[in-house]
Amino acid sequence: MNLRRDLELIADWIRPGSHILDLACGDGTLLAHLHGTKGCTGYGLEIDSDNIARCIARGVDVIQTDLDRGLQEFRSDGFDYVVMTQSLQALHFPDRILEEMLRIGREAVTSFPNMGHWKCRAQLAVAGHMPVTRALPHRWYNTPNIHLCTVHDFERLCAERRYEVLERAAVDRHHRSTTGTRLLPNLFAESALYRFRRAA
């Protein structure tokens, strides 16, 4: 099975043998891949019961958890990486989760859809409606994505909170890095991936 491209990018950032916590791990694809290819261990956190069963079927250890209720029960520095893909924007308190990720893990990896993408801007500026794109297919009233941000917004938060960005991948809708996404990520990236840690 082909790994989702964004998961592939993330997998490239992870050191072999790491202990990983994957927040909103879905069906466990990433953890299963990291276990199989890099000998990584760890757990997925997931809220959806059907996904829990899928994780189990893959042999991924999963803990049913509502991320909005916090991660207090995870001790500090318990993991090499805390990963969360494409879920930041759906949480009630994204900034608190980022803090928690860096408390629990030595490094954090996250990805999100970029609201600064020119298509989003055009839809709002020209057409005058909330953006609906391939990456953000919902309408304003039924979207789970309640805290959308741009590449610029995210990096500003990192600067404010003194998070050190170790790696960034700004990618198009095929999760590929192009000249455009490299030069003007806030305008051309459909989604962005970051590996970061607390600045020393």
Add this chain to the structure above:
Amino acid sequence: MPETIPSDSVGLVEPRRLSFDEPLPLDCGRTLERYELVYETYGELDADASNAILICHALSGDHHAAGYHAPSDRKPGWWEACIGPGKPIDTRRFFVVSPNNIGSCKGSTGPNTINPDSGQYYGPDFPIVTCGDWARSQERLMRALGIERWAAVVGPSLGGMQVMQWAIDFPDALRHAIVIAAAPKLSAQNIAFNEVARQAITSDPDFHEGRFYEHDTIPRRGLMLARMLGHITYLSDEAMRAKFGRELRGGRLGYSFDSEFQIESYLRYQGRQFVDRFDANSYLLMTKSLDYFDPAARTGDDLTTALAPATARFLVLSFTSDWRFSPARSREIVKALLDSHKRVTYAEIDADHGHDAFLMPIPQYLGVFGAYMERVAADSGSAEAAA
């Protein structure tokens, strides 16, 4: 029993019995010179004895976990929802061993059996046994059946505590530990309920200090009260509301102390039924075992350290409306395992049945449990043996 045995039932089953003559040292300091275990098995043990599952029963449970003893049986075993062909504990691929605990009253050595040394009923002289004692007694059963390692040890409620005990005391003897609707130890509130139940029994004039057998009676009222109280803690407020509400049996208030509300008659019925099938001394013992269970007591109240010897992979399940052993209690177990990087999966099943949910065929429960048991089968190399 239904007219025909459902195809997903193990069908007619017969309890077996094994005697153990080697003295069993108990946690209380006493020794059981010899004991008998009554147990049932379902399915076939494979050639390398790698597909065996041990079932640990709850407070008032027994070895009769699945199937029927006779065509005239009204009800199947207590865990019929989960054990049988095509069910989570699939008897087409697993060999299931379900013993009755010592100290209980369904055939294994306990207060209502004869002490061979005195020729009298053990009665109140039967030692208070613990989860540790049960694991030790069952480990001998395992060996006697030619099993070196369980594919999984599985149990709900008090049974789940035994599973933890197994994982700590005999880490090499199980690959998977499945802990359902349990807790790492009882809360003060849990103990309080148990104490009221015990007081109900011991204050019954027919209790006779536990020697009621000799008086040819049973502490019927006390045991009934104990069960009624227990039953309230097994159901959720929501489940009671849905099932009984404030419905009146006679349709109107009678201004009397008869059983008027449906819930009253239900509890009385449950209590009366229980009196005929459970022993008062065993009820006292089993509730004590619950109260005493606390593996972290030996490790400075640190559950992570207590679970350190365990090598099994864990599945922990809880039910949202269970207030007797709430999801938060299961999460304490999960946290202890996470903190030491042990392999664990946890699911919280949406159910409004309360603690009793572990008995129910709830699709989400069966789905998650079944998916995990598939993994157990794959790990024990018996996957190809499945039909």
